[in-house]
Amino acid sequence: MATSSALPVRAWRRVWSGTGSRHLLLALLGLLAVIVYVEAASDFRNLQFAAFGYLGIAAGGLTVLTGLNGQLSLGHGAFMAIGAYTTALFLDDGSPVVPLLGVLVVATLVTVLAGALIGAAAARLHGPYIAGATLALAVGVPGIALHFSDTLGGEQGLGVVAPPVPVWLLDLDYFFTGRDLTPSRYLSYVVWVCLIVTFVLLANLSRSRVGRRWRAVRDDDVAAEVAGIHLGRARVSAFVVSTACAGLAGAVMALVVRLTAPGGYTLTLSLTLLTAVVLGGLGSLWGALIGAGLLSYLPQLATNVGESLGLDQTRAAELAPLVYGAVMIAVILLAPTGIAGAVRALRARRTARAERPPPQTTESTVQQGEMSR
Amino acid sequence: MRSMTGWPKVATTAVAVTAVGALLAGCGGSRPSDGGGSSDPGITDSTIKVGAHFPLTGVAAPGYSEIPTGAKAYFDYVNANGGVDGRKIDYTYRDDGYNPTNTSSVTNELVLKDNIFAMVGGLGTPTHSAVVDFLNQQKVPDLFVSSGALAWGDDPDEHPYTFGWQPDYEIEGKIIGQWVKENMPDAKVGLFLQDDDLGRDSEKGVRQYLDDQIVATARYTSGNTDVAPQVSSLASKGADLVLSFNTPSYTALTQLTAQKLNFTPQWFYSNIGSDPALVGSLLSRFSEGAVKGTNSALDGVLTTEYIPGVDAADNPWVKLWQKVWDENGGDGELTNYRIYGMSEAYAFVQALKDAGPDPTREGLVKAMEEDMADSDGPQLAPFRYSEDSHFGISGMQIVRLKGGKSEPVTKVLTTDVGDADIDEDDSGQADDAPPSSGIPDKS
CATH class of the missing domain: 3.40.50.2300 (Response regulator)
Incomplete structure (x- = not known):
């Protein structure tokens, strides 16, 4: 009797303690949650959810680069643009030569190539100089679209027509829900499946030898080099992985926005990504997700609250950047490690309080926070 | 990542159960081929x-x-x-x-x-x-x-x-082009163009009439606030009439840059760039107060108008x-x-x-x-x-700005894209007045 009841518990523990299996389990649960939300939400909510998703993918990539490897990139918006323009060139008329998955893969690969090139250059730079180099990229890349306006559509950009929902998926979705899968829900699925796959890979990578090298280089490059880690290789690989995420994010963003134009990929986008990462908590994938969610929903929420408080629509719209700024300041003052960092610290404090007599809690929290950064 | 370790088990179970339940609840049947029609959204009786x-x-x-x-x-x-x-x-x-x-x-x-x-x-x-x-x-x-x-x-x-x-920008270019051709046949024309559809379509219209009078063409990219290279290239090629197709900020920027370079051609701004009140306030802001942002900042400038201001x-x-x-x-x-x-x-x-x-x-x-x-x-x-x-x-009239007011230079001219002729408008459209209620009747 006792052994039979302990068996599932033991199995659970085994799954939970294995890194890969835990991530897979979480991914599966995440997928279920996504399915529930996508099926329950309206078309508008789904498109908003999709926007949250593509920001999340890019922020996830950036948090690996900045949080785990210590390279500050101000140019991830430019990498998103590369992914988006590649997608737009494939999907300008709704009858793509390759299936959607192929388009996403090609867009990611093209961005990876660009990322490897820039990454090799950036690996020779440190701190603010990397930021400067990538900043130039963020400013310069939209200009390319203006210069080659015949191919890349100039200021007006390229229209993107998302390919139709595959029939097998329509049938499958209908079998389970009894409704037609709308294009908006389909896009939402595409984006979030991409996000889940990306996050599982990133999470596994960061717990692997590669991830430990990235952290070692971030914390002390001299020590890392002495330990036999090739600094350039570690930096370039982090950059490449990160830009792959940005490329994929740009590709699905093009699908959701339905247009790829330079105006959508200005420096503001790169800064938005950085903001998401900082708000959520540097180096944490959960944090990247939380930050991306905040930035996707906050402006609309602030505007709606403003309107319901009786402000006219112009004033209500002006409230959005104000709230954005206020939240940013509040998070940096009250939770300098970001929202995910603050939650982690809180949990550590609680565990410490439960395990030890009260007086020593503060000290142990600081230690825990430091160690888990 | 470390933060992923402690997901509460109760929550995961709850999510899984809900998800499976929601999926099963909706199961059944194969997809019908078509949906029914419905009345238009957004309109009710009230x-x-x-x-x-x-x-x-x-x-x-x-x-x-x-x-x-x-x-x-x-x-x-x-x-x-x-x-x-x-x-x-x-x-x-x-x-x-x-x-x-x-x-x-x-x-x-x-x-x-x-x-x-x-x-x-x-x-x-x-x-x-x-x-x-x-x-x-x-x-x-x-x-x-x-x-x-x-x-x-x-x-x-x-x-x-x-x-x-x-x-559209093309007919505006055409109307301006023809007017310059007829009224300023000796002018050396410089074009200052925003490098997108605004500049492109307008240039197409202007060149229908003025191709051989144009001595210089300068383009700028929106967002780049230094227009000195463009303005000085217009100046160096001897342009004495500049046709500018740009947004209001660039009207202010070209005016300030031309003042600095001591370049004083006749300026002709397209409609979207010529609001005297806005350009005036931008001038004083960009020059940090050195240029007074009054309505008369654009005195003598030519532009076009298609609704009364x-x-x-x-x-x-x-x-x-x-x-x-x-x-x-x-x-x-x-x-x-x-x-x-x-x-x-x-x-x-x-x-x-x-x-x-x-x-x-x-x-x-x-x-x-x-x-x-x-x-x-x-x-x-x-x-x-x-x-x-x-x-x-379908058309507009050419006006000269003075003290923030526009003085008509031509009658209302109408045309269409392509090689349609430019005519004086004889429909009387410019002379109508609103009904006394201020709300249009069914036409």
């Missing part, structure tokens, strides 16, 4: 919802953010006087910050969540390009796009629901706008941008009336194509709407 996207924040906001406040004031005025066939107009405008990505998301919100019946006056070429296919796919009438790009009017088959508003206080249309703004406006004064918004709103009410007492989206589009071309309105020249063309206002 209300009609319309929406638009504008830059309310960010660099493009000065000036442009006033347009929807003007439109709203006019809709409120109509509502206060009983609405349109008993329906109140519910006008929602949302901020896209002049970023196409945001335009896409606020338009999703307007169409899918707010369920607007029609879009009225959505602003900007790159921004509206992001949503024009979507609006047509969703069969949402997309009237009076606030941009002079050719894309809104030249292909009604591709975009049957989209209609332009102001004279705030300077023509005695014009019957401007009197109506003043009354509407006094009764229903918010903070601030009546400006040319607000008049622009009111003019669009007036045209929308006209189209809605023409669509009959129970308008449908199809019916509204049909009314636009069949009845709007000869309707009264503030526009100086008639609309060009028909089944084959969705271009807006």
Whole structure:
């Protein structure tokens, strides 16, 4: 009797303690949650959810680069643009030569190539100089679209027509829900499946030898080099992985926005990504997700609250950047490690309080926070 | 990552159970091939919802953010006087910050969540390009796009629901080109062009007439605030008449740069770049007060006009706008941008009336194509709407600015894209006046 009841518990523990299996389990649960939300939400909510998703993918990539490897990139918006323009060139008329998955893969690969090139250059730079180099990229890349306006559509950009929902998926979705899968829900699925796959890979990578090298280089490059880690290789690989995420994010963003134009990929986008990462908590994938969610929903929420408080629509719209700024300041003052960092610290404090007599809690929290950064 | 370790087990179980339950609840059957039709969204017996996207924040906001406040004031005025066939107009405008990505998301919100019946006056070429296919796919009438790009009017088959508003950049270029050819045949013409559809389409129009008079062409990219290389290249090639197709910020920048370089040609700014009040305030801001931002900052400059502006206080249309703004406006004064918004709103009410007492989206589009071309309105020249063309206002007059007022240089000139002739308008469109109620009747 006792052994039979302990068996599932033991199995659970085994799954939970294995890194890969835990991530897979979480991914599966995440997928279920996504399915529930996508099926329950309206078309508008789904498109908003999709926007949250593509920001999340890019922020996830950036948090690996900045949080785990210590390279500050101000140019991830430019990498998103590369992914988006590649997608737009494939999907300008709704009858793509390759299936959607192929388009996403090609867009990611093209961005990876660009990322490897820039990454090799950036690996020779440190701190603010990397930021400067990538900043130039963020400013310069939209200009390319203006210069080659015949191919890349100039200021007006390229229209993107998302390919139709595959029939097998329509049938499958209908079998389970009894409704037609709308294009908006389909896009939402595409984006979030991409996000889940990306996050599982990133999470596994960061717990692997590669991830430990990235952290070692971030914390002390001299020590890392002495330990036999090739600094350039570690930096370039982090950059490449990160830009792959940005490329994929740009590709699905093009699908959701339905247009790829330079105006959508200005420096503001790169800064938005950085903001998401900082708000959520540097180096944490959960944090990247939380930050991306905040930035996707906050402006609309602030505007709606403003309107319901009786402000006219112009004033209500002006409230959005104000709230954005206020939240940013509040998070940096009250939770300098970001929202995910603050939650982690809180949990550590609680565990410490439960395990030890009260007086020593503060000290142990600081230690825990430091160690888990 | 470390933070992923401690997901509470209860929560995971709950999520899994809910998910599976939701999936099973909806199971069954195979997909039917077609859905049924339904009545148009956004319209009830007592209300009609319309929406638009504008830059309310960010660099493009000065000036442009006033347009929807003007439109709203006019809709409120109509509502206060009983609405349109008993329906109140519910006008929602949302901020896209002049970023196409945001335009896409606020338009999703307007169409899918707010369920607007029609879009009225959505602003900007790159921004509206992001949503024009979507609006047509969703069969949402997309009237009076606030941009002079050719894309809104030249292909009604591709975009049957989209209609332009102001004279497109190409006919503006043509009208300016012909006038210069006839009246300043010895001028050495320099072109100052924004490097997008604005500059491209206008240049096409101008070159139809002036190709051999043009001595220099300079282009700038929007966002790059140093125009000294462009202005000095115009100066070095000896241009004594500069035709400028740019946004208001660049009018101020070219004026300041020309002052610095001591370059004093005759300036001719296209309509969108020549609002004296806005350019005046930009001049004083950019020069940090060194140049006084008065209305007379642009004295002697040539430009064009297609609706009467705030300077023509005695014009019957401007009197109506003043009354509407006094009764229903918010903070601030009546400006040319607000008049622009009111003019669009007036045209929308006209189209809605023409669509009959129970308008449908199809019916509204049909009314636009069949009845709007000869309707009264503030526009100086008639609309060009028909089944084959969705271009807006067909012409404009050339004016000279003095003390913030515009003095007519020509009569109203009308034309169309391509090689259509340029004629003086004989429809009397410029001389009509609003009905005493201030609300259009069915035409």
